[in-house]
Amino acid sequence: MSTDTAPPTDDVAKVPGQPQEPGASPGRSDEKGSSDRSGYVQPVVDVAAITALLDGRYAEIRQTVRDQLVEHAQVLVDAEEMTRSDFRDRVRDVVVEMAATGQTGMGFPTEHGGGGDIGASLAAFETLALGDLSVLVKVGVQFGLFGGAVLQLGTQRHHDRYLADIVSGRLMGCFAMTETGHGSNVQALGTVATYDLATQEFVITSTRPDAWKDYIGNAAAHGEMAVVFAQLVVGGESKGVHALMVPIRVDGEPAPGVKIEDDGLKMGLNGVDNGRLWFDGVRVPREALLNRFADVTPEVLYTSDIDNANKRFFTMLGTLVQGRVCVGGAGINASKVAITIATKYALNRRQFEATSETEEELLLDYGLHQRRLFPLLARTYALHFAQEVVAGQVHDVFTGTLDPDADPDLARRELESRAAGTKALGTWHATRTIQECREACGGAGYLAENRFAALKADTDVFTTFEGDNHVLLQLVAKGLLTAYSSEFEDMDQFGMVLFVAGLAVETVIEKTNVHKLLERIKDVLPGGDDRWDQEAGLLDPDYQLAMYRFREEHTLAGVARRLKRGIDSGMNPGQVFSRVQDHVIAAARAHMERLVLEAFVEKTRAMPDGDDKVALNLLCDLHALSGIEADRAWYMEHGRLSSQRSKAISREIADLCRRIRPIAGDLVDALAVPEAMLRSPEMLGRV
Ligand SMILES: Cc1cc2nc3c(=O)[nH]c(=O)nc-3n(C[C@H](O)[C@H](O)[C@H](O)COP(=O)(O)OP(=O)(O)OC[C@H]3O[C@@H](n4cnc5c(N)ncnc54)[C@H](O)[C@@H]3O)c2cc1C
Numbered sequence: 001m002s003t004d005t006a007p008p009t010d011d012v013a014k015v016p017g018q019p020q021e022p023g024a025s026p027g028r029s030d031e032k033g034s035s036d037r038s039g040y041v042q043p044v045v046d047v048a049a050i051t052a053l054l055d056g057r058y059a060e061i062r063q064t065v066r067d068q069l070v071e072h073a074q075v076l077v078d079a080e081e082m083t084r085s086d087f088r089d090r091v092r093d094v095v096v097e098m099a100a101t102g103q104t105g106m107g108f109p110t111e112h113g114g115g116g117d118i119g120a121s122l123a124a125f126e127t128l129a130l131g132d133l134s135v136l137v138k139v140g141v142q143f144g145l146f147g148g149a150v151l152q153l154g155t156q157r158h159h160d161r162y163l164a165d166i167v168s169g170r171l172m173g174c175f176a177m178t179e180t181g182h183g184s185n186v187q188a189l190g191t192v193a194t195y196d197l198a199t200q201e202f203v204i205t206s207t208r209p210d211a212w213k214d215y216i217g218n219a220a221a222h223g224e225m226a227v228v229f230a231q232l233v234v235g236g237e238s239k240g241v242h243a244l245m246v247p248i249r250v251d252g253e254p255a256p257g258v259k260i261e262d263d264g265l266k267m268g269l270n271g272v273d274n275g276r277l278w279f280d281g282v283r284v285p286r287e288a289l290l291n292r293f294a295d296v297t298p299e300v301l302y303t304s305d306i307d308n309a310n311k312r313f314f315t316m317l318g319t320l321v322q323g324r325v326c327v328g329g330a331g332i333n334a335s336k337v338a339i340t341i342a343t344k345y346a347l348n349r350r351q352f353e354a355t356s357e358t359e360e361e362l363l364l365d366y367g368l369h370q371r372r373l374f375p376l377l378a379r380t381y382a383l384h385f386a387q388e389v390v391a392g393q394v395h396d397v398f399t400g401t402l403d404p405d406a407d408p409d410l411a412r413r414e415l416e417s418r419a420a421g422t423k424a425l426g427t428w429h430a431t432r433t434i435q436e437c438r439e440a441c442g443g444a445g446y447l448a449e450n451r452f453a454a455l456k457a458d459t460d461v462f463t464t465f466e467g468d469n470h471v472l473l474q475l476v477a478k479g480l481l482t483a484y485s486s487e488f489e490d491m492d493q494f495g496m497v498l499f500v501a502g503l504a505v506e507t508v509i510e511k512t513n514v515h516k517l518l519e520r521i522k523d524v525l526p527g528g529d530d531r532w533d534q535e536a537g538l539l540d541p542d543y544q545l546a547m548y549r550f551r552e553e554h555t556l557a558g559v560a561r562r563l564k565r566g567i568d569s570g571m572n573p574g575q576v577f578s579r580v581q582d583h584v585i586a587a588a589r590a591h592m593e594r595l596v597l598e599a600f601v602e603k604t605r606a607m608p609d610g611d612d613k614v615a616l617n618l619l620c621d622l623h624a625l626s627g628i629e630a631d632r633a634w635y636m637e638h639g640r641l642s643s644q645r646s647k648a649i650s651r652e653i654a655d656l657c658r659r660i661r662p663i664a665g666d667l668v669d670a671l672a673v674p675e676a677m678l679r680s681p682e683m684l685g686r687v
Contacts, residue, residue: 016179016388043611043618045663050670051614053603054384058123065103065124066674069131072097073676076132081449084270085221087134092222095138096169105167106141108151112163119395122322122367126329126387130337130677133458134271136330141217141272142166144323145175149227152319153243153290162225174218174248175227176277181210184471186229186241187313191279193230193244193289195296200286202244203499204230204257213277215465218264220275224249227290228279234302240309242270243290248277257282268457278568285337311490318412319456321419325387325394326465328423331430334459336671338430339377341451342437342669345444346373364664366463370657371402372440376433377660378623383426386599390415390422412482417479420472421592428469429464434459439567440478453677474581476588480556481563483511494573500560501567508560514553514591521546533640538652541601544624548594550640551631555587583660597624615663622656 055062072094077089091279098104107121108114115121125144128136147166150158150173165171182188190211193202206212213219213228225247232242247255254260259278266274286296293316294304306312346369350360363369393415396402402411438445438452445452463469474493481500482491491499500508509515526543533550536543559580566576577584600620607613628635630648635641640651660667 001621009133025123027640030571031266040659042659042662043614045085045615045666045670046612047666048670051672053607053612054381054670054672056123056388058120061103061106061120061124062127064101064671065127066130066672068098068101068103069128070590070674070676072131072135075135076451076454076677076679079134079271079454080632081131086379087271088221088273091132091134091138092172094132095142096136098135098139099143099167099169104139104169105147106394107143108147108163109159110165112159113167118322119391122325122329122394125326125573128334129330130673131335132271133330133454134269135336137217137269137272137458140191140323140326140330141175142169144170144326144554145320146173146223146225146227147220148320148322149175149290149556150245153227153292153316155290155292158245158290161385164459172222174216174223174277174500176213176216176219176226176246177229178215179210179539180212180214180276181208183215184468186317187310187651189229189231189241191227191228192233193242194344195235195286196236196283197301199283201283202232202286202288202595204228204244204246204282204284206278206280214275215263216277217272217274219260219277220273222273226277226279232289232294232302234296237302239294239302239304240313241316242294244284245288245290246279246284255282266666267460268454269461288646306381310492311565321416321424322394322398322591324419324423324472325390328391328419328426329387329391329424330386331427331459331462332380334455334462335376335380335383335426335430337673337677338434338437338455338675339373339380339449339493340668340671342373342440342445343377343664345679347665349442355685364661366582367657368395369440370661370664371654372436374657374664375626375653376429376436376621377431377664378619378626380433380618380671381667382600382623383429385420385603386596387426388603389595389599390418393418406561407524413484416597417476417484420467421476421588421595424463424469424476425473425589425592426595427459430459430462449679473592475582475584479498480512480587480591481508481509481560493577497563497573497686499566500563501573503560503586504555505560505564509553509557512556514549514556518549518553521549534642534645538625538645538649539621541620541624544621544628545594545597547602547628547635547640548590548597550638551634552587552590552594554638555583555590555642559583559587574580592609593627597627600624611675618660618663618666620654622660625653625656629653 052059075090075094076590078090082090086430086549103124105113106115106124107118110116114574125139128139137368150162150166161169166173177186179189181190190206190208191204191213192207196203225245227243228246229241229243231238248258248260249255252646257280263274264274285499288295293306293312294302296302304312306315343364346364347362348364351363354361397412397415402408408646434452434455438456441450444450448454478496521542522532525532525536525546532546561581563576567573600623604613604616604620607616632641632646636646
């Protein structure tokens, strides 16, 4: 519990969050359990209960990870004090020690030393983001990317041979996909694996100067094997990108035919040894091909159940979606650290005599400070719940626990889209939150010992790796515009443009269901079809959701119309897409924002009545209205927000911030960032 607030009153007759009878005792608005002049009663937050709600079904593994982070807290200091080379080794040692406890291998099958629980592995990973982020990313590379590729793309022979060593950290490896020349456009990779019929081996070669594998985690120092993505050439025919197990180091030295270069100093994450790999005729046996989706056999040469090369490629990538979900969750959890430090600092730091002549004002009592921090706190909660939804979908799709009526292929396509969008929103949120929180701590925020230096530097690249955010949002839009049709994976960008151009705009909207959702919501709001946006209460979640849905539907329809117009006027599909791209991104964002708000609303609606529900409703309202306020120009342009109502929203936001103020300390405590991860007691003591 934070110490800044008065103890709760025991006035049981008052209903928290509800206006009280006229004449109810006014009390101070910044005291918990007290009511203000409108009769609003401050909720009293049960920190442990909200933590339990946030931790959900994976509370135990999350707590195990927190305990381990505390045990290894020294690594936060080592990051600043050790040489780069020593720190890399230190990070590797911590990762291997953590592996011994089982938490990094939760997602692997039990017969190979794993925990057999994918949902738990996602929860464990994102919780690791409360600590040093080189440790997090090294775990991600080793167990998520390298181990995940062997598990998902390989078959029994690879699992039996490698998984136990990967899970224990005995075999360190890389996920070598990106090249200097191609990152987002993986299908254009220049590494080639040519099948040699005579020896039944693949010969791996970096065919062009830009075909170096680049930025590869574990490559510069610790990796012994790599899952290498290469164009497979069999019988003189290119079969598209496939993955192979390739030894890159033997006894600590580069394997024959492999050249390794260190990527050198990075903006952050310097405990991870990123490097370049170059292959010159490296031979691996036929069995090195990770052959879940395609195989090369002595009898039939190349065989695959998926005929279409594009579809095969996207099916392979789709199995690796967990990495994306992990990075999104890591961004959201890193934001928790930043918002916790900044809020706690603001609960101790005083500047200027504002309301008293004898005492300076606490930063958090300034309206501006509340306006800067609380919407970020609210969004952190919102994204946490949205992440919980996508993690649940991963668990269901990968463990076959989907609703029996659900179409598994559709569920997979929807998951890929949602994972891409949540990753983009979660990692951008981290970048924005960490910057704002750093500034909110003034000069103290700039000192490395107060964590923001590392948080900023280490999370920055989250917006780029596991898929650049703008590229990912285009994937989200593709799913929306094609309604996740089964042709989705066969389509490139041009195909998608032509597909949409061939549909009526109404069909696009109809298929995405947004229209139906909006219709349904209009039914429950006052004013019917015409005036729902003017008559509904600002704090009515149905109104808020309708506004988000309206924006989504309208933007999506606009994109579809512009694509059709472009094609109808005879323009090249690529050119049409390029011209509409900013609109495409806006539609994807609007869609994702709606899903995030829905996740938050559903979560709060499911809570039992009481103070905690009131408290989370304050955050949910703040999140929803902040999103409308941020985009008010758009809503006004589209006739959905009058200037009076727009001003009323800003007033409401200020009110919500005032109401959140007394419980802000508890709401950040509920995020359960271990104190050792804040590294701020001295900062707080000095203010
Ligand atoms: C620290 C770090 C660790 C990494 N670890 C690994 C690893 O272990 N293994 C691995 O395989 N890779 C790794 N990567 C690579 C990473 O996944 C890529 O950097 C990422 O996919 C982006 O590719 P790129 O750098 O080529 O950027 P590009 O694809 O060149 O993108 C550059 C910019 O162009 C924009 N852009 C690209 N295409 C389009 C388009 N169609 N329309 C509009 N804009 C577009 C993007 O939005 C972006 O802003 C790592 C990278 C870093 C920095």
